[in-house]
Amino acid sequence: MQSLSNNNLSLSHDQYLPHNFLAEKIILSSLLISSEAIELTIRSIRIETFYFKNHQELYKVILEMYNKKISIDIVTLNAFLQDTGKLNLIGGTKVLIELINYVPNLSYLEEYIKLVQDKFLRRCLIKLGYEIINSAYITNVSLESIFLNLESKVFELTNEIQTQTVATTADLFSNIFLELKQKSLNPSLSGIPSGFYDLDSFTQGFQKSDLIIIAGRPSMGKTALALNMGLNILKNTKLPVIFFSLEMSKEQLTYRLLTHETDITNLRLKSGNLYKEDWSLLNQTMKNLSTLPLFLDDTPNPSIQDLKSKLKKILFEQGQIGLVIIDYLQLMQNSQLKTDNRAQELSQITRSLKNLAREFNIPIIALSQLSRSVENRPNKRPILSDLRESGSIEQDADLVLMLYRESYYLTNDENRSQNNSDLVELIITKQRNGPIGTVELLFDSSRTKFSNLE
Numbered sequence: 001m002q003s004l005s006n007n008n009l010s011l012s013h014d015q016y017l018p019h020n021f022l023a024e025k026i027i028l029s030s031l032l033i034s035s036e037a038i039e040l041t042i043r044s045i046r047i048e049t050f051y052f053k054n055h056q057e058l059y060k061v062i063l064e065m066y067n068k069k070i071s072i073d074i075v076t077l078n079a080f081l082q083d084t085g086k087l088n089l090i091g092g093t094k095v096l097i098e099l100i101n102y103v104p105n106l107s108y109l110e111e112y113i114k115l116v117q118d119k120f121l122r123r124c125l126i127k128l129g130y131e132i133i134n135s136a137y138i139t140n141v142s143l144e145s146i147f148l149n150l151e152s153k154v155f156e157l158t159n160e161i162q163t164q165t166v167a168t169t170a171d172l173f174s175n176i177f178l179e180l181k182q183k184s185l186n187p188s189l190s191g192i193p194s195g196f197y198d199l200d201s202f203t204q205g206f207q208k209s210d211l212i213i214i215a216g217r218p219s220m221g222k223t224a225l226a227l228n229m230g231l232n233i234l235k236n237t238k239l240p241v242i243f244f245s246l247e248m249s250k251e252q253l254t255y256r257l258l259t260h261e262t263d264i265t266n267l268r269l270k271s272g273n274l275y276k277e278d279w280s281l282l283n284q285t286m287k288n289l290s291t292l293p294l295f296l297d298d299t300p301n302p303s304i305q306d307l308k309s310k311l312k313k314i315l316f317e318q319g320q321i322g323l324v325i326i327d328y329l330q331l332m333q334n335s336q337l338k339t340d341n342r343a344q345e346l347s348q349i350t351r352s353l354k355n356l357a358r359e360f361n362i363p364i365i366a367l368s369q370l371s372r373s374v375e376n377r378p379n380k381r382p383i384l385s386d387l388r389e390s391g392s393i394e395q396d397a398d399l400v401l402m403l404y405r406e407s408y409y410l411t412n413d414e415n416r417s418q419n420n421s422d423l424v425e426l427i428i429t430k431q432r433n434g435p436i437g438t439v440e441l442l443f444d445s446s447r448t449k450f451s452n453l454e
Contacts, residue, residue, distance in 0.1 A: 239322025
């Protein structure tokens with residue numbers, strides 16, 4: 001048996017790591033008879049994916065010949081190995097002759113590749129297991145550092161399982177063409193619908209890997225709007241939604257959820273002033289909400305690494321994440337960059353949030369305060385430059401939504417709306433891949449509930 005590949009673990013001579021000798025041989029044999037097989041394998045398999053050292057060396061040589069545009073068959077490969085002095089590394093000419101005896105069915109090549117990848121990932125998992133054991137013995141490194149390092153490696157391995165190939169432009173165009181064809185047969189939004197029709201017509205839903213900022217002055221309705229969007233997504237898609245509340249407690253958010261779903265006003269619910277019929281409504285609402293994959297976290301001042309660890313845990317348990325909401329941006333801290341320059345620290349946070357959205361391939365909504373300068377203008381509708389403390393929010397965000405309620409600035413009760421519903425302008429001040437504009441919604445302050453205009 002040849003020596004182990006890159007996974008050189010301390011195993012006894014009769015204890016071998018997972019591998020598939022036959023599948024590796026068939027893949028290498030396929031490379032000698034088909035250029036299409038080479039292109040497919042290159043996109044899917046790295047050198048270390050092979051278990052046997054001589055198979056790694058042989059694959060490395062085939063890749064070198066392919067890159068140099070040298071035709072590849074048993075004769076040219078043998079000559080190239082002799083000329084480069086690598087024939088002995090792969091086990092001699094007899095190994096090449098053995099490959100000829102395998103007559104591969106190219107229609108099953110992808111299945112063989114998956115078999116080899118499966119064994120490779122299992123070897124990686126075993127190697128990680130040994131690292132976990134060894135790490136437990138290291139007492140001069142903090143447990144937090146060890147766990148963060150291991151979490152990162154587990155997540156990388158999970159990503160490797162989910163996306164095992166680097167896409168070429170040919171792959172991307174092919175996938176996009178099929179996607180467009182499917183959309184033409186069944187038109188729908190390209191992203192996750194917010195539940196607000198006019199907004200979705202502007203944005204085509206919240207796109208994966210986007211950083212979305214919802215900004216407004218205090219008590220303008222930012223939290224209520226984000227919570228409304230999260231509930232809409234939960235009901236329409238059943239995708240998990242994670243709400244990181246840095247300002248309100250989980251209990252306060254739960255009251256808001258009940259108010260939103262039952263139409264019992266906040267005041268009556270918090271005071272316990274409930275009617276007989278309210279109890280059955282509350283009971284049914286709690287049962288319905290309990291079935292939704294909504295996660296609330298009210299840990300104060302979390303770092304990006306804290307968020308990342310919690311998202312990994314939920315992703316591992318749920319298999320997917322639909323939306324992440326952070327309320328709000330200015331209460332976050334950067335554990336890696338402690339500085340008196342808050343603008344610089346916030347800049348690092350927004351950049352990290354954008355990277356987090358891309359890493360997990362999910363939309364992230366971050367709420368943001370606006371500076372007081374908006375109060376000093378005759379026209380108090382917010383603009384991008386009103387974003388508080390950092391211009392990097394404007395730079396890193398893919399979509400910026402700003403809330404404006406005219407009634408917020410009215411002090412004369414006679415000028416206020418005669419009912420609880422206010423007209424709200426949701427101003428799209430930035431959209432990286434779409435138009436800007438204004439969407440009108442209704443806001444019921446007594447129920448902290450946004451709704452579409454009829």
